Amino acid sequence: MPNCLFCDIAQKKEQSSIVYEDELCIAFMDIFPLGTGHVLVIPKKHGVLLNELEQNLQAHIFSIGNKIVSAQRKAGFGVKGTNFLLNDGKAANQTVPHIHLHLIPREKGDFLKAIPKIALHVTGVFGRRTSRETLNAQAKLIREHLLT
Ligand code: 5GP
Numbered sequence: 001m002p003n004c005l006f007c008d009i010a011q012k013k014e015q016s017s018i019v020y021e022d023e024l025c026i027a028f029m030d031i032f033p034l035g036t037g038h039v040l041v042i043p044k045k046h047g048v049l050l051n052e053l054e055q056n057l058q059a060h061i062f063s064i065g066n067k068i069v070s071a072q073r074k075a076g077f078g079v080k081g082t083n084f085l086l087n088d089g090k091a092a093n094q095t096v097p098h099i100h101l102h103l104i105p106r107e108k109g110d111f112l113k114a115i116p117k118i119a120l121h122v123t124g125v126f127g128r129r130t131s132r133e134t135l136n137a138q139a140k141l142i143r144e145h146l147l148t
């Protein structure tokens, strides 16, 4: 799909910090994280809404998401809890129109801190990018724990 940021990431035309990849999906660090170690899982195939994907691909995205959450926890992200979040459509705060599952590590009492970031996210402005160096280091840590 032309002019789609996440298609460009899937095709490596756009830089990202990759956590996992197979023939159907790719997972990478969110550049404006809502929690430290925030990962996005996307299908390589373009679609805007979840029900545009075949059922086995929908299930695959969640299954890989679940494995990545285990690795995030082993790496120290979201040890106490994680939000699995899928904003399915514009009215549901989807700002990037390519299906993506958020894996947002949470910490006890972090909600107040997250409110300004959430407000920016729903507008699509997002705020300050995390440095590529930091994202690459977090992705490496999560990747290592995916293997264990
Ligand atoms: P949505 O609001 O559509 O559910 O989520 C879109 C997500 O994409 C946001 O969490 C935002 O931080 C993330 N995002 C936006 N632009 C980029 C980018 O260029 N690179 C990466 N890795 N994430 C992005």
Ligand code: ZN
Pocket (backbone or CB within 6 Å): 001, 004, 005, 006, 007, 008, 045, 046, 047, 097, 098
């Ligand atoms: Zn796309």
